[in-house]
Amino acid sequence: MSRIGKMPIALAGQAKIEISDDNIKVTGPKGTLEQAMVSQVCVKEEDGSVTVGRVDDSKKARAMHGLYRMLINNMVEGVTKGFTRKLEIAGVGYRAELKNDMLALSLGYSHMIYFKAPDCIKIEVPDQTTILISGIDKALVGQVAAKIRSFRKPEPYRGKGIKYQGEIVRRKEGKAAGK
Template structure:
């Protein structure tokens, strides 16, 4: 049995869980998330906790058991606390700013790059070089942060570009002169 899948998910006081067949809807102080789970798993609410069980011992059911439990747990955490991903910009003259809801990046191209956030995602910038992507859907926050990072990935020679906070970039030696 999946060690992750069999753990119950505690539901905080301000969060309500509605289960309608395979549709799981979770409402909390930050918003509402909904997801349709595959038929191989079943979801039940017992004593203020959500339990994800698999219907049989087939291979697809075993594969999806822990995944579905983690997805539901992320939904509960998202509507109660929210998620955020931090990025940092390194490079001389590189900076970011928020205009309205959009993120505007000046990162060495001949033009500023504008990124529109998907619904439910917010951008914030600290000190012109620290970008914060926040929202209630963990998957959407991660995808949006990856899209921002993809605009100018950190390069291995000088380390310039956009990186996740705490990310280690493997550096390469540059050219060496003839001796």
């Protein structure tokens, strides 16, 4: 039995879950999320908590057991608390700003990069070198953060680029001087 899959999911007082045969819908103060279900997993709600089980012991069912437990847990956490990723920009002249709900990035290219986030994602720029990405869908928040980071990944020689908060960039030594 999956150690992650058998753990119950505690529903906060604000979160409500609706379970149908092929769909799960979680509603909370921040919004609503839906997830399609597979036939190998069964979900039950009892006494303010949700448990995920599997129909049989096939390889597919065992793989989906822990996955769907975490997906539902992330949905509950997202509609109650939300998720945030923080990006840091390092480099001379590298900066970010919001222009008409679009993220404008100056990353050392000959042109500005403009990024429009999906509707359910909120982007904030507290200062020129910090970007905050927040939303209720954990996967979408991570995907938007990865897309923004991909515009200029941190390079190992000078450490310039966009990195996640707390990310450690392994630095390389430059060219050795010749004799």
